[in-house]
Amino acid sequence: MIPSIAHKFLRLLPPEDAHKAGLRLVKLLRPGKVELPEGIQLKTWLGRLAPPIGLAAGFDKTGESVAHLSGLGFGYLVAGSVTLNPRPGNKKPRVVRRRGEALVNAMGLPNPGIEVFARNLSLGVPLAGVPVVASIAGSDPLEIVACYERLRGVVAGVEVNLSSPSLRDAAMIWSEERFSRLVELLASVKWCPLALKIPPLARTELRSHVLRAVKIWVDRGFESITAVNTLPVSEARLSTGFGGLSGRPLNPYMLETLRELGRLVGGNCEINAVGGIFTAEDALQAFRLGASTVQIYTALTYRGPRVVRQIVAELTNMLASRGARSLEEILP
């Protein structure tokens, strides 16, 4: 395990350098078996997951680190986002910290392209029982489907990310006509469970389009929705002048989106909650609003590599104090 002193040192570096150094340190670890208390599991779009806590997209953009990241205690990992062709991303600085355990990023989806990404994933073997999901992004339905097909047999599920603030033409892909075309194309070649990653509903000008798209997705029988991506904000320290907010301040927007999803599609699809999950209490609040998994990104950068085990330990204590043996027993 990376000692907390190394984590404190990383916090002194600019965030993107800290991230790179953190990933290098993680690669020095030999993933050992993670002992999990039996009750911390749920039925999810990827089967039963223990724990139902995933690494969110964007942390391992190249798919090179899944083997090592699986040793941090996650129940599943989302690698990417990847696009059909390689992208350099935006000019630096493209990530800054904000007070209150938050980040603002305008990475611009840097990635090595689907070919290299798929090869990286097939080389890294995560711990047994830790499924890997690929996040694929794009604004052209044909490109997205080409990425999906290239991943056949490489991952356990795919998350379709149409919600990065840096995607150009985002409005177009959410339009009813284009989105329906994407859904039909995916349905015609579907080989694994699919999740759709959406922006926070309260603050997107695409709100009505996204709500309609969610309905189309769920009516087609696709398995899952991941809510939410980052919240667009102005940020003068970034080269772009704006970016996506993540971490604690995103949490209320995520919870509000879960409530809306509950009203729209409640019970008909599995929901992955992501946005400011730092503690067991945060995770439990999301589970109570209908999520069957939570995902984490910013908490890992502020709280360090032990954060997943801490959340699992806190959940275990909560169960014990209520005399319950499983999460399911204490959820509505």
Ligand SMILES: Cc1cc2nc3c(=O)[nH]c(=O)nc-3n(C[C@H](O)[C@H](O)[C@H](O)COP(=O)(O)O)c2cc1C
């Ligand atoms: C630096 C950075 C890069 C990200 N890159 C991606 C990405 O490539 N694809 C994606 O779907 N989400 C990406 N995200 C969004 C996260 O997956 C997540 O939805 C968001 O950060 C909210 O979760 P958190 O508050 O736990 O960080 C990124 C977030 C950060 C901070």
